Amino acid sequence: MANILNTIFRKDSTLLQFNCGLERETLRTTPQGRLAQSNHPRFLGSKLFNPRITTDFAESQLELITPVCESSAEALSELYKIHRFIYSSLKDEILWPASMPCALPSDQEIPIARYGQSNLAQLKETYRRGLASRYGRTMQTICAIHYNFSFKDSFWKALRNEEHSSLGIKEFGTSRYFDLLRNFQRLSWLPTYLFGASPVVSESFLQETQQELSKLDSSTWYQSNATSLRNGNLGYKSATQSSLLNISYNSLEEYLFCLAEAICTNYQGYGELDVSNLAQINNNILQSEAEFYSSVRAKRIPRQGLNSLSALQQDGVEYIEVRLLDIDPYEPLGISEDTTNFLDILLLHCLITPSPKHDKHLTASIDLNMESVVYEGRNSDVKLDDMGVKRSVREWGRIILEQLEDSSLLLDQVNGGNSYSSSIAKQKAKIEDPGLTPSALLLKDLDHQSFQEFAIKQSLSHRARFLKTPLEKFDFKFFSNLTEASFVSQKKQDALEQKMFSDYLFEVQEEYKSIYQSLIGNM
Numbered sequence: 001m002a003n004i005l006n007t008i009f010r011k012d013s014t015l016l017q018f019n020c021g022l023e024r025e026t027l028r029t030t031p032q033g034r035l036a037q038s039n040h041p042r043f044l045g046s047k048l049f050n051p052r053i054t055t056d057f058a059e060s061q062l063e064l065i066t067p068v069c070e071s072s073a074e075a076l077s078e079l080y081k082i083h084r085f086i087y088s089s090l091k092d093e094i095l096w097p098a099s100m101p102c103a104l105p106s107d108q109e110i111p112i113a114r115y116g117q118s119n120l121a122q123l124k125e126t127y128r129r130g131l132a133s134r135y136g137r138t139m140q141t142i143c144a145i146h147y148n149f150s151f152k153d154s155f156w157k158a159l160r161n162e163e164h165s166s167l168g169i170k171e172f173g174t175s176r177y178f179d180l181l182r183n184f185q186r187l188s189w190l191p192t193y194l195f196g197a198s199p200v201v202s203e204s205f206l207q208e209t210q211q212e213l214s215k216l217d218s219s220t221w222y223q224s225n226a227t228s229l230r231n232g233n234l235g236y237k238s239a240t241q242s243s244l245l246n247i248s249y250n251s252l253e254e255y256l257f258c259l260a261e262a263i264c265t266n267y268q269g270y271g272e273l274d275v276s277n278l279a280q281i282n283n284n285i286l287q288s289e290a291e292f293y294s295s296v297r298a299k300r301i302p303r304q305g306l307n308s309l310s311a312l313q314q315d316g317v318e319y320i321e322v323r324l325l326d327i328d329p330y331e332p333l334g335i336s337e338d339t340t341n342f343l344d345i346l347l348l349h350c351l352i353t354p355s356p357k358h359d360k361h362l363t364a365s366i367d368l369n370m371e372s373v374v375y376e377g378r379n380s381d382v383k384l385d386d387m388g389v390k391r392s393v394r395e396w397g398r399i400i401l402e403q404l405e406d407s408s409l410l411l412d413q414v415n416g417g418n419s420y421s422s423s424i425a426k427q428k429a430k431i432e433d434p435g436l437t438p439s440a441l442l443l444k445d446l447d448h449q450s451f452q453e454f455a456i457k458q459s460l461s462h463r464a465r466f467l468k469t470p471l472e473k474f475d476f477k478f479f480s481n482l483t484e485a486s487f488v489s490q491k492k493q494d495a496l497e498q499k500m501f502s503d504y505l506f507e508v509q510e511e512y513k514s515i516y517q518s519l520i521g522n523m
Contacts, residue, residue: 004162005352008155009410015158016414018344019150019319021066022075024334025143026327027096028060033456034103035141036060036093037111043089045483046490048115048124052082052482057128057140059111062086062095068148071415072340079333085479087466094459097334099197099230099326101141103219103452104204110137118493119504123281126505130280130287133273138205142235145327145334148299149347150319174252174316176351181296181320182249182358183350185366188295188324189373189384190400191346193393194427195339196227196377197326197438200451201234212375220451227377227439228326231370236293242367244285247292250357253522255298256313260516262286263309264509278501282509295324295370307508309515320347328438329455332462341423345404345411352407356387378434397431 008015028036040047040055044062047054056063064086066078086095096102104110112128115121131140156173165172200222201213212233213221229235245262248254262285271283281287289308300318302311322343327334356362365385373393376382383390391399401424408420430436435444445454471479498504 004159005348005407005410007162008158009414011158012154013414015152015155016348016411017070017152019068019070019152020072020075020340020344021068021148022064022079022335022340023066023146023148024064024079024327025056025145026062026064026334027058027102027141027143028062028090028093029096029102029459031092031094031456031460032103033094033096033452033459035101035105035110037105037109038093040113041090043483044086045486046116047113048118048121048493049486049489050482052479053086055113056143057113057131058137059113061113061141061143072344073337076333076335076337076340081471081475081479083333084466084469084471085476087463088471088476094456094463096143096455097327097329097332097458097462098451098455099143099228100201100451101138101143101205102455103202104138104141107137110141112137116490116494117498118496119498119501120493122278122501123505123508126278126281127287127290129278130273131291133279134270139235141205142230143327144230144323145325147322147325147335147340147343148319149322149343151351170316177298177317177320178249178251178255179355180347180351181298182355183353184296184320184322184347185249185358186356186362187346187350187400188366189369189377189393190397191322191343192228192231192324192370193373193377193397193437194342194430195325195328195438196231196374197328197330197442198228198230198235199223199226199439199443200446201229202451205234216446217450220446222443222446223375224443225376225379225382226374227437228324228374230326231295231324232374245292246360246363247294248358252298252312252317253519256309256515257519257522259286259289259292260309260512260519262292263288263512264516281505288512295322297321297323307511310511313515313518322347326438329442329458330438332465337419338423338426341411341420342427345408345420345424348407348411349400349404353403362387378437378440380434394431398428401428401431 030036040059044053052065054063055061064079064082066075069075069078112132115124156169160172200216200220203219203221206221213223216222247258265285266283267285273279286292298312298317299321300311300315302308328336369384372382372384377393380392380394382393384393384396386396404424408424411420412418434440
């Protein structure tokens with residue numbers, strides 16, 4: 001496969017340029033680092049219709065979204081503009097710089113995001129009430145950064161020709177995306193080790209004393225060799241999903257079937273919640289595909305009238321979403337270009353490397369490897385399961401990074417400079433010295449201060465940087481226009497004649513049932 005890439009590169013180097021985008025979640029807090037209880041700032045527009053700035057679970061949990069970009073450098077530049085616009089009018093509030101949350105009030109005092117009176121708005125709020133009922137509001141305040149990545153159609157055409165495939169472009173690209181997804185899951189422990197930045201948590205986040213954690217100071221709990229508690233039991237890891245879900249990445253059909261089945265299958269434990277008062281969308285294992293917690297997802301932007309699963313079923317995979325990244329508290333944007341460059345290399349490697357089908361044994365080893373790295377990743381004695389071979393983090397990390405070198409050099413030629421090979425060199429240093437990882441650096445900085453104090457200082461430092469470089473008039477006008485246009489769209493949406501929400505909810509569920517029924521015969 002590496003030879004095929006070189007052949008494609010020689011024909012047209014631009015075929016190895018990718019589309020990408022970033023989504024960053026962050027909490028609005030007071031200057032004292034407490035969760036803001038204020039409404040979503042009006043200058044940011046309608047949460048339903050502003051394409052750059054919305055909210056995630058909580059009213060004070062911003063989600064910042066870049067457009068599709070032709071390079072990670074461009075995506076970071078767009079994310080930088082969004083931050084500067086927010087800080088231009090945010091007044092006294094600050095943006096929390098870490099994945100694990102700030103000082104929180106009691107669970108019920110965390111405000112769920114509100115979207116309006118339309119059926120779409122009520123659907124989003126009901127879904128969030130379901131998350132709150134199932135997992136608690138506190139867990140939902142954890143933040144992440146997502147990296148969206150896709151190959152261009154011209155690349156798929158060239159690769160299909162080189163592989164002499166008889167599949168159509170849509171089917172070929174979708175099949176190869178799932179090859180990539182399986183490999184990424186198998187290697188997902190590595191970016192978790194390299195970029196994990198949540199080895200600590202504030203005491204206000206914990207509902208009760210956690211036996212696996214130790215107390216660092218009066219308000220901070222930690223695990224000494226942890227890399228990313230966000231990716232462990234404290235984070236988006238549901239016991240219900242772990243026991244009842246087995247989402248297959250072996251093909252699009254299996255992936256869709258497993259998700260649709262979970263969305264259509266009753267779970268008694270959730271049936272005890274009060275559906276009559278719209279405490280959740282349904283009492284099934286998943287309310288929707290959005291509730292599926294995973295390190296990576298297959299994605300497509302739906303055409304009007306379709307949900308995400310219908311869009312995937314009809315049109316195939318458009319891009320993949322990497323979801324395991326912690327917010328880097330040392331980076332004002334929460335992520336660096338070194339990180340995005342590494343992800344580009346790793347994702348390309350996952351495409352061109354033979355991708356074994358997942359079975360129960362391999363899936364179990366993927367989960368166990370991730371758990372080991374989450375809690376003990378910087379312990380040199382920890383062993384991981386590499387397709388039946390026991391390897392240390394250092395040994396296996398060295399092997400993977402050596403395999404990535406050729407791709408990094410190729411991407412340097414495509415883009416000019418040495419930023420890709422430089423990123424590999426920096427990750428090699430982290431493999432040799434765990435003390436260079438973000439999780440280790442964070443713990444070192446907490447020798448003389450609490451997590452809360454550290455994060456406030458970082459927030460204020462980041463804010464000063466954004467305020468130092470205000471937006472150009474053209475960019476400020478662009479974001480202001482988005483705000484005004486979003487309110488116009490919201491007003492039009494609210495003015496539409498709406499069917500009864502119960503009927504709307506029924507139709508939403510029927511669409512999932514239709515997908516499920518269409519796939520049963522193929523499984």
